[in-house]
Amino acid sequence: MTNKIEITITKEQGRVDKVLSDKLTSYSRSQIQQWLKDGNVLLDNQKVKTNYKVKPNDCFVILVPKEKSLDVKACNLPLDIIYQDQDLAVVNKPQGMVVHPSKGHPDQTLVNALLYHLDHLSSINGVIRPGIVHRIDKDTSGLLMVAKNDRSHTSLAQQLQDKTILREYTALVHGNIKHQKGTITAPIGRSSTNRQMQDVVEGGKPAVTHFTVLERFTNFTLIKLQLETGRTHQIRVHMKYIGYPLAGDPVYGPKKTLKGNGQFLHAGLLGFIHPTTGEQLTFEAPLPEVFKKTLENLRKSIDF
Structure with a gap:
């Protein structure tokens, strides 16, 4: 089973792994390089070689393998939800919480809490990273935007790519x-x-x-x-x-x-344009008590 991501290049040029890693902020460059080696990156229904140079208007289809090594379950963990509507949520992640599950952190993550507290999450980043548009480190506290559907996820990810997110x-x-x-x-x-x-x-x-x-x-x-x-x-x-x-x-x-x-x-501060309303939203979160x-x-x- 795979999850399909489609990306159209507008003006970016250069190595395919670099360009795609700049677009897909939730995945590492090494992960994208592995997809290229495995033939999971397609252009015009052809597998893309690792040394391919991206051109404007290229439309890539990326077949992201489903991550089955972890059973990601909803956990009733405390979660500070600053804002939410039918398209997205903004949460204040506490210091010490990992954003998404991994082999070293199979549960007790932000994703586990999101699965419990929110009704819907985008599927673009697969079962391990549902709703996750961007990340902050485990021991960094503060604001994260979460996508509830794929349309919102695409919009927010594009804003990150365009460097318009505050x-x-x-x-x-x-x-x-x-x-x-x-x-x-x-x-x-x-x-x-x-x-x-x-x-x-x-x-x-x-x-x-x-x-x-x-x-x-x-x-x-x-x-x-x-x-x-x-x-x-x-x-x-x-x-x-x-x-x-x-x-x-x-x-x-x-x-x-x-x-x-x-x-x-x-x-402490996060600002972006709402994917549906076009409204500029800005959120703030106070410093943690230890800080x-x-x-x-x-x-x-x-x-x-």
């Missing part, structure tokens, strides 16, 4: 950033030394992060960030790259850091 994060980083604003433009790909990590690498996917300083402490800086792209671990990788890693980050940050439940990173308490302690100059 995504604003709040982060606490090590060090004292002297300048008030900055933009990080550096390609991101899998690390050559640790396959579980991402890094700034030549030939990686384009990635752009904007940041603004909100507040300075002796050894830390509170910043606001906006994403133009949505690469895996993008903010964590980019801030480490410029020398200001996220506080609490167990992977990209220093060992001596602030106590918490992972990186101090919160997706607020840490800022209060820093303001009091408590020695961590």
Whole structure:
């Protein structure tokens, strides 16, 4: 059994795996490369070779194998639903919750909670990722949009591709950033030394992060960030790259850091155009309590 995805290219050009991975934000480039090798990517009913160069107006059909290794069940987990209607929902994911099931996290994920709390979810991303248009890391808290049907999913995914989605994060980083604003433009790909990590690498996917300083402490800086792209671990990788890693980050940050439940990173603002009404929607979610308490302690100059 397979799930079929159809994608028409407008103006993008380049390697087929790169172009399709930019379009299909819920799947990794390595997964798309595997589909190409398995003959699951078709163009004019012909299997696409891995070295094919995409041209405008190409219409691809992708046969996504059904993921049967996991039995994804609805779980009555607490879920903060900020908004929902017949087309979509916006949820505030808590820190520590994985977005979708995997072999390491077969249940207790956001998807398990969505299956319990929502009546319908889009099917574009298969049984493991129903409704999931984009992701945030397990230990990142904040807002995610969820598609209830395939039409809404396609619209929201296209907005991500067109970079019209407003995504604003709040982060606490090590060090004292002297300048008030900055933009990080550096390609991101899998690390050559640790396959579980991402890094700034030549030939990686384009990635752009904007940041603004909100507040300075002796050894830390509170910043606001906006994403133009949505690469895996993008903010964590980019801030480490410029020398200001996220506080609490167990992977990209220093060992001596602030106590918490992972990186101090919160997706606090999300804006997009409603797929049906065309209305511009914007949602906000407050910082988690551990984040607020840490800022209060820093303001009091408590020695961590």
